[in-house]
Amino acid sequence: MxxxxxxxxxxxxxxxxxxxxxxxxxxxxGPIMAAVIARMAEPKINLAAYGVSFSLALIAEAPVMMLMTTATALVNGWRSYNKLLNFSAILGLLMSALMLLMVTDIPYRILSSNILNLPENVAAITQTAITIMLIWPAAIAYRRFYQGVLIRYRQTNRVAAGTILRILSSSSVVLLLYKFSVCSGAIAGAAALSAGVLVEAISVRVMASGIVTRLKNNTPEDPPLDYMEIVRFYLPLGITTFVALxxxxxxxxxxxxxxxxxxxxxxxxxxxxxxxxxxxxxxxxxxxxxxxxxxxxxxxxxxxxxxxxxxxxxxxxxxxxxxxxxxxxxxxxxxxxxxxxxxxxxxxxxxxxxxxxxxxxxxxxxxxxxxxxxxxxxxxxxxxxxxxxxxxxxxxxxxxxxxxxxxxxxxxxxxxxxxxxxxxxxxxxxxxxxxxxxxxxxxxxxxx
Structure with a gap:
């Protein structure tokens, strides 16, 4: 050697x-969002509302986080790609639907008043911020799946490029709202985070298009992969992330x-x-x-x-x-x-x-x-x-x-x-x- x-x-x-x-x-x-919110009106209230809404969004995001690892491990051809894409879409949409249920009036009142014991002014802003972030779970599920595909086929530089686009997008949105909008800081932060994950999801899909085409046209038949096998592989990883987040x-x-x-x-x-x-x-x-x-x-x-x-x-x-x-x-x-x-x-x-x-x-x-x-x-x-x-x-x-x-x-x-x-x-x-x-x-x- x-x-x-x-x-x-x-x-x-x-x-x-x-x-x-x-x-x-x-x-x-996170520091970029917090720094801008701290410079907007009523920073204590809005930093508190932003922190609560972000924490609740993390709960909804947690079950989809390990889709990147799953795609990296299990995408071996066109059939497995489609099975995992369907699984990712269903899981992401399900978590967005549960997030929507969480911010409807009665469940949210129970959550904010009886469970979190939030001050009334913080609770009101938090509800609006969470509503703006409803796209989070679905967009992140889509993004994590395609990041896994990129990693599986050794295109990790494109994963980094997608992250750069996300940071640029979220930073631009929060700064524009800070300069030209009268919305509260927590709302600006929620809108910026949602814009960032949406841009990243779209960008990684575009960057993975060549891989998807090759999977469709040039790869041999991959071993059968059913949904129960995906669930058995994914469940322990999903539980770990959910508990951690x-x-x-x-x-x-x-x-x-x-x-x-x-x-x-x-x-x-x-x-x-x-x-x-x-x-x-x-x-x-x-x-x-x-x-x-x-x-x-x-x-x-x-x-x-x-x-x-x-x-x-x-x-x-x-x-x-x-x-x-x-x-x-x-x-x-x-x-x-x-x-x-x-x-x-x-x-x-x-x-x-x-x-x-x-x-x-x-x-x-x-x-x-x-x-x-x-x-x-x-x-x-x-x-x-x-x-x-x-x-x-x-x-x-x-x-x-x-x-x-x-x-x-x-x-x-x-x-x-x-x-x-x-x-x-x-x-x-x-x-x-x-x-x-x-x-x-x-x-x-x-x-x-």
């Missing part, structure tokens, strides 16, 4: 960077019952967007682990080294931001929070200090389980994380009388650590299984 063929941190970095840039572009969308709406539910609810609801979207920048870097590394570990698993050791490097660098950047003047630059200058709210969010941000390291740790554990095809443990860990978050919030708010945002940060961190700890043994067993099948870890041939 020549030095050129050896897998090292530099080669891993060059493979990871395009995937990370795609996730980073998605991660900056339900965490933030659950946190929102508890904020209405905590001390300083309006301030907490106002800063949570900003705080979530900030921490997601670090989580996104870890999430993008999952595909790198699966792709570069190799059939003989000789990429294990250099990938493990890079995981440590990534976790350390991201943790240092987090510390640098929250302990230097960069804190004011980000939370006031970029995110647009008032000095009062920027000061209010410091303690929650400090409690979330372990986020970068825990995110990389979790992705490493998941990578081992994915390689060993033991994905049920990933679902278990998500359920444990959600359960611990709920229990911690209940204790801190009901018995410790904590400020909402502080309780939220503590609960999110404790829940994530619980998920990490649960996966230690399954991931170590998966690692043992992988290395037993392939021999001792070392270096991999050209796996990229």
């Amino acid at each position: 020549t030095g050129k063929d050896k897998l090292n941190s530099a080669r891993i970095f060059s493979f990871w960077l395009p995937l990370a840039s795609t996730w980073l572009m998605m991660a900056i969308e 339900s965490i933030h709406p659950v946190v929102t539910f508890f904020m209405g019952k905590a001390r300083m609810p309006l301030e907490s609801l106002a800063v949570l979207p900003v705080l979530n967007s900030f921490t997601f920048l670090f989580k996104a870097m870890a999430l993008s590394y999952q595909e790198v682990i699966v792709a570069l570990i190799g059939k003989d698993s000789r990429g294990y050791r250099p990938l493990l080294v890079f995981s440590w490097q990534l976790g350390l660098v991201m943790s240092l950047i987090y510390v640098l931001v929250i302990t230097t003047p960069l804190y004011s630059f980000w939370f006031q200058g970029v995110a647009g929070l008032t000095p009062e709210l920027a000061s209010f969010v410091f303690m929650p941000a400090l409690l979330l200090l372990p986020v970068p390291a825990c995110a990389v740790w979790l992705i490493w554990e998941r990578g081992m389980l994915l390689k060993a095809k033991r994905t049920r443990f990933i679902t278990h860990s998500s359920i444990i994380e959600l359960s611990v978050v709920v229990l911690t919030l209940f204790i801190l708010i009901k018995y410790a009388n904590c400020i909402g945002a502080v309780a939220a940060a503590a609960a999110l961190m404790i829940g994530r650590i619980a998920a990490n700890i649960y996966l230690i043994i399954p991931s170590l067993k998966a690692r043992h299984f992988i290395l037993k099948q392939t021999g001792p870890p070392g270096e991999v041939k050209n796996s990229a």
Whole structure:
């Protein structure tokens, strides 16, 4: 094996960077929306309404998120393409219909007043914002399916191009509404997000047209694929994503019952967007682990080294931001929070200090389980994380009388650590299984 063929941190970095840039572009969308809303009229109320509507939209989006992974794995020809396209369309339209039901008067009144305990002015704006976002689940289902097709046929650069178009579209819409419209900030944010996902869905379909034509005309008959097989493959992945994305709406539910609810609801979207920048870097590394570990698993050791490097660098950047003047630059200058709210969010941000390291740790554990095809443990860990978050919030708010945002940060961190700890043994067993099948870890041939 020549030095050129050896897998090292530099080669891993060059493979990871395009995937990370795609996730980073998605991660900056939230801060852009929050920053513009913070500069519009009644920022506290509108940031709170935007945060609630976005969290509820995530619940509707959750069941369609793993369509990209499913398409990547199962599209092998024209028949499987059509079966999965139909499955994606049905699932997306079903979730949009359920979202529509959620914002009709009686169900929404129960949700906003009895469950979320939202202030009346926040509830009214939130209802309109959710209505504007009804297109989300269907458009995202369509987009994720075609992103999976592009990845399956090695057109990942086009996935990144679609994300660029989405960010440009959503940013343009929110800035235009900020400059030339009298609509509230939450409404502007919802309209911008809807426009962005619609543009991205259309663009990835156009960019996949060549692949679709080849599937129709040039590929041999693929193995039979029925809808029950798709459901069996998809259900565990869908449950995992649904549980994971339900965490933030659950946190929102508890904020209405905590001390300083309006301030907490106002800063949570900003705080979530900030921490997601670090989580996104870890999430993008999952595909790198699966792709570069190799059939003989000789990429294990250099990938493990890079995981440590990534976790350390991201943790240092987090510390640098929250302990230097960069804190004011980000939370006031970029995110647009008032000095009062920027000061209010410091303690929650400090409690979330372990986020970068825990995110990389979790992705490493998941990578081992994915390689060993033991994905049920990933679902278990998500359920444990959600359960611990709920229990911690209940204790801190009901018995410790904590400020909402502080309780939220503590609960999110404790829940994530619980998920990490649960996966230690399954991931170590998966690692043992992988290395037993392939021999001792070392270096991999050209796996990229």
